[in-house]
Amino acid sequence: MLCLERRMLGLVGFIGGDLHATSGRLLRCTVRSSAVQQSSGSTHHPQRVWLSSQAPLCGHHTPKHRTGLYGPFTHPQQTLGSSRGPLSLFTQRVTLSQGPNTSTAKIRLRTRLVVTLLFGGGLLGTWWYVRNEKQQNHRMQRIEQLKKVALGQGDFSLLDHRGHRRTKRDFLGSWVLLYFGFTHCPDICPEELDKVSAVVSTLDKDRSLPAVQPLFVTVDPERDNVAALERYVKDFHPRLIGLTGTPEEVKVAGKDYRVYASPGPKDEDGDYIVDHTILIYLVNPDGLFLDYYNRMKDDVQIAESIRNHMKSYVKL
């Protein structure tokens, strides 16, 4: 990239050098000799080598030369006779217009501007494209990492809060926000479910996004039967589905997501608190676990993250 830049700058500088040649023969000479000085620094550059071939011409100026804009460059006989190389032919073609000198100067300026702008635009475009590729790579890497963790690969079969049997397959095709908890939870589960409800409501507002399905799976199947779940979920988002089952079925679902759950000691009322992992899991329409959110993430951040996942999912 750097090499290409230098070559382009050399070209631009060379063209620019010609413009300065209007000031007089001496200046022309100086400019060309300075071009030679430039070239001596890096003789491996083909264009610079051509520039160096101009040097002897300084001394070859005859009074016959018109002090036109570009001196000897505007005389085809002169230029063809000398060993300029393709670069001078290029500039010569550009300058050989039939119009007056000032318009050729303007045309040259415009051409240079266009070339510079195009080149600048090209650079910016390349940078932007590379940056986007990098971001996409990062996202893919994270997804690969989470895939390796391979949560939620299995199938679960549970009863929803209306008593209907639901399996993982039933939820394929929609984005799922999954939370494990229990109805006797003092504060954390209601807070997290409020957060999930807020996230789903926020995303619902955006009509361009698919609907998210929130799920609440109990880690306390002994007490959280269908009726208990039905009472519980109605305090949250209307689409929230509560899921329960036999202790075995619930264990399978929990294990799938490596959910830790440990019922505490029972008190005299038979009440107990279940210690459990507090995470909200994001599952994509293919049933793949994509991301997780802990207590530190608020509903705005989670909604933003889900939006990004949805966008990159569509792209894939």
Added chain:
Amino acid sequence: MSAPNSNQRKACWGVRDELWKCLDDNQDNASSCDKFQKEFEASCPAQWVKHFTKRRDFLKYKDKMQTEGFELADGPKESRS
């Protein structure tokens, strides 16, 4: 015994917050907040009372660590033979 519903939860949390505010105002002098304590125990299931009491203790401890600092305990000493 069924789980508290949303209203009952909110009522419990409200009383808990009042109790904690009272304790904060009275430098954790439990006796001056006795009234709130009784209300708290009446509004919330026993397990929750225990849970929230432990939580308050933890929060106080965390505050203490953050403001007063702490000393790292000596780790287990290895015997070199």
